[in-house]
Amino acid sequence: MIWPTHRETNVPIFLSVLLLLFFIAFAPHAALAQDTEPFLSLGERRELHSDVLGEQREIIVGVPAGYEGGDETYPVVYLLDGPSHFHHTTGTARFLARNGRMPGVIVVAIANTDRTRDMSPPIQSDAGPPRPGTGGADNFLEFISGELMPFIDERYRTRPYAILIGHSLGGLFANHALVHRPDVFNAYVSISPSLWWDEQRLVVQADSAFDHAGDLVGDFYMTMGNEGGAMLGGALKFAGILEAKAPEDFRWEFKLMEEESHGSVPHRSTYYGLEKIFDGWNLHDPVGLYVAAGLEAVDRHFARASARFGYERTPSVGILGPIGGRALEDGNADDAEAVFSRLIEMDPNLAPAHNGLAEAHTLMGHQDLAIEHYQHALRIDPRNGRAREKLTEYGVDLSDYPESVDVPVSVLESYVGTYVVPDDPDEVLRFLLAEGELAVELEGRTYELYPTSPTRFKVTVVPVYVTFRSDEDGNVTGVAIDQAGETTEATRVK
Template identity: 50%
Template sequence: MKRLFQTVAKTMLMLLVIMSLLPLPTSYAQQAGEPIIIGEKIKIHSKILNEDREIWIYRPDGYKEPHIKYPVLYLLDGDGHFHHTTGIIRFLARQNRMPEMMVVAILNTQRTRDLTPAIQLDTTRAFPTSGGAPNFLRFLADELVPQIDQSYPTSNYRMLVGHSFGGLFALHALVNRPEVFNSYIAISPSLWWDAQKPVVEAEHFLKNTKELKGDFYMTLGNEGGRMLGGVWKLTAALEESAPKDFHWYFNRMPKETHGSVPHRSTYDGLETIFLDWQAPNLYEMVVKNGIEAINEHYKKLSKRYGYQIVASEGTINVLGYNFLNRDKYDIALALFKMNTENYPKSANTFDSMGDAYDRMGNDKLAYESYKRAYDIGKQNADPQLNTYQNNMQRLEKKLK
């Protein structure tokens, strides 16, 4: 019996080995599917740092549209925070709680060197590689940002996000090159550094800076001691001396550890900084005050965030059809025209305007709008090109 069992076991083992060498059935192999890609990586050579740096880039859903420029979030410790940060941005933007943003994530080579200022006061702790923050800031401001602006469709709005030493570096960037970034999320920043000298420098900067626009959002997990002391000191300085157009926020997160605090801080920070972003009910706004109320809303946003902001193409498109389906043709047409002015390189905006003219019985202007949509779509290899062509040909027949 024992010999029989051994023979059966050997036979089964041989069958398993043979099966593992056989090609997978087609139906099973197809289950592997296509990869889901959330970004791309590039390398740039820094003359300032004298080294190559790897950068990960996230481009938002609407990036394929050639007429949109995006604000950019520069992310420190990029390899550690890229995935959850891009997910948060994608989710909040889809809920219209913030703009779509690109993410430029900087991977580390020598983290302590890059993210810390030189030690001048506190000689009790040794950090032999520290002190490279000024050079790293020059790399960001004078090499990385210009290359990103040259290579991608960016607006002039930039955010810097950093955790721990990265949060310390965010404060360093604000104090030393405030023109580079518009907003900052400093997550559990290591403000104990060098006997809190960076905080003292920030106090001096705030007291002597009369005009400063932007946002500074700071958090702290369930940390006490020197971590808490530095944060409280900076909070007091901001309370006392922050210029009126500089919006700052401090959020204590006692349920989060130093390691877990980045995710919640990034979500809450983005939602807080872009609190004004979400528009009120646009349909009711237009009914009460006309479409000019929409322009006024986005003018206020532009002033608040320091770059030109207009309503998204999709938002106005949906609103226009909302009025069109209620036979409010004049309002719908005005909204579609607004979209063509804000997004003149979008075929869809002209196609929608053609729909309005078509419903109004103005065949000539409907044809001209559809033709414009077709011409733009052909240049941009628009996936809806056949729709634009069919609409154009349908109106062409009516005119004949």
């Protein structure tokens, strides 16, 4: 629900479509100015009994924005030392998702009962003093894979993509999981791992394991702060093994953050780690790729992303819109027709897509089809200046297409109130009447609306539509906000 503040104008020829869809595509970046979501998310505390560990375990689960109002499934981040890192991790993940750098994720923060026991591999070296109560990493990994993951999968809408994030001993555990159970997680963020443990025994084991890891796929991001000593030495050796032996389809990176201490390094590591893991999940310069290599290259990008992340990835409205606009600008009618047809399949009520398809048919000499789509665009948006202008040029009688829909003031008054997105209580919309016209206030900004039907309104400055919901008694209960092919539901609270 992020609305830029440009104005619609009837600029000549193809640029009208290009500009409208440009602002759809880049709408998420406007969130930086509007701050329409809470910076930190709150989670739900839950408990489960572990037969493997013989104890109750507490977790905190944070779901992404939009979770409660939809049916989408999400990757899962399993976070060690959970309570210590929950807020900065969920805040980072939400920030990156809002800006198109990664998908929304479910964060499962695992609270500690006996940290050293759970995260340390068994000691095999005779050097150093004995460490009683350690060496439980394999049991802890079995708890996560055999008990916690099924628990989460049964209760939340998960995708088959799991990320492990661990710091210090948690980083050691992440490296241990990669070396000994690479089947459990798809990606890892290992932050200042304690690879000094047991005379760097895990480094030796990794050297042997990667001799037989030819089919390993996944992502591994490891960092180190200014700790130095055996911690840095172990990390450098581990990175050297990956440099020499990691398979082609296993992506990894080691980043030394000398300006960070052992305590401060987790935050930046989490940000860069998640960004690196999901590099390729989205397409940040769709027009550039299209111009360089065509539509097929765009589809190949998302096919590769689907294979890598284990679930289908397809271009969004915000990706395809600018490509369609560029195709029109270049006079490439075939590509424009293909793109705008796909957009209409994704969202039949996207008026700019009908405008674009009409422009494509005009280039192809298909006047009847162009008229049909301009008419459709005008039915969706009565104030669609481009469609009205072109239909007039074609000599179409517009008497059946009034520029406005009359809605009684009493009906408009019934919509006035405050509406909240259920899983984002800080995202509040206030609908009000201003000089007899409906408007919505969002984060201190007021946007004018105009009706396309008695229950459906368009935001004047952008292709965003709001539809009011009522119960069987006619009481207004909520509103659906449609933008760029996605719908957000908000509930009326007063």
